[in-house]
Amino acid sequence: MCSHYQTLKDAELLLQKFGVRAKPVMGKYDMWPRYEGVFVRRPPEHDAGDEAVPEREAITGRWGLISALTRPDGLDKAAKLSTFNARSETAATSFMFGNAWRQARRCIIPADAIFEPDWRSGAVVPTRFTREDGAPLGIAGLWDRWRDAAGQIREGYAMLTINADDDPLFKHYQRAGDEKRMIVILPEGAYGDWLTAPVHQTRTFLVPYPARLLIATALE
Template identity: 65%
Template sequence: MCSHYESVKIPARLKQYFGAAFETPAFSADLWPKRQGLFVRRPPELNAGDDAVPDREAVLGRWGLISARTSADGMAKAEKLSTFNARSETASRSFTFGNAWQRAQHCIMPAEAVFEPDWRSGRAVPTRFSHVDGVPLGIAGLWDKFRDTAGQWHESYTMLTINADQHPLFREYHRTGEEKRMVVILPAGAYGEWLAAGADDTRDFLHPFPADQLLAQAVIPAAGSSFLF
């Protein structure tokens, strides 16, 4: 599963590849769970008949989805859970992810790269995965919103994952004996369809990304620094 990625942060790049505007990128591009990150979605008001509403919007939210079903007295527990990835096989039946799945609240995380550990040497070697052509990756996910004890609503999101035991590249990563997983990376031409798809069509998009379109590079941490996943 992915617990670290590098977000697209340059507004012009976000607009070019994802068709969404975000003029004040006041967030870190180095994303870890529970931090504020950027995701792209269809605005909830899109079907209200207002021509001024864009087809897509970029939103800041918590990486680690908290369901709108979560009650105020359950918020502290929900915030401790690891909800930055959602298993596509079970997400529709999950309390945490079920609301977003059933409401087809699809989103895309614009990423320059994702990171995974390579354990083939017997130790975890940080590895950066990016597109071979240098274009950003569009990671499929779900978004939801939750209300805090003060009554304020907050956006949150998660990345969808699939089995990667047979993937030519991702099957080589993570610990030996554990199931191999990978995030769902969408083909660029499918962004619009994914954002507009209904709940019944969600699984039609959950496919492994071609290995020959990905570049895997080992990361050598700077001296005296630590690199965690």
């Protein structure tokens, strides 16, 4: 699973590649769980009939989703959980991700690169994955919002993952003996449909990105 990625350095790419109108505060470039990062979504007010509401917006939220159903006395525990990745096979029925799934709160996480560990030599070698054409990655995710202890609304997101045991690229990464997982990278042409499709079509997007279109660079 992905626990480290690099977001975009250039906010202009959000306008060019992800169709948002306004630049958000970009925050950190190297992203780790619980950092504040940028994600792209369909605005919650999209059905209000207001022409001023854009089709997409980029906002900043916690990389590590906390469900809107979390009780106030459970917030501290929820904040300590590893909710930065969501297993696509179980997300719909899990407590943490189920609300976002049922509400079709899908998002796209823009990234220059993701990182996975290579254990094949017996020692971990961090490996950086990028698109072969140099364009940013658009990672499929879920988002949700909750009220913190002070009563303020906060928002967070998680990356969706799928099994990679048979993937020609990602099956070589992570620890031997562990199930191989990979994040879902969306084709650019699917961005709009991913954000707007009805809930029952969510799983149709959760497929491997072609390995030939990615470059893996070992960081010795």
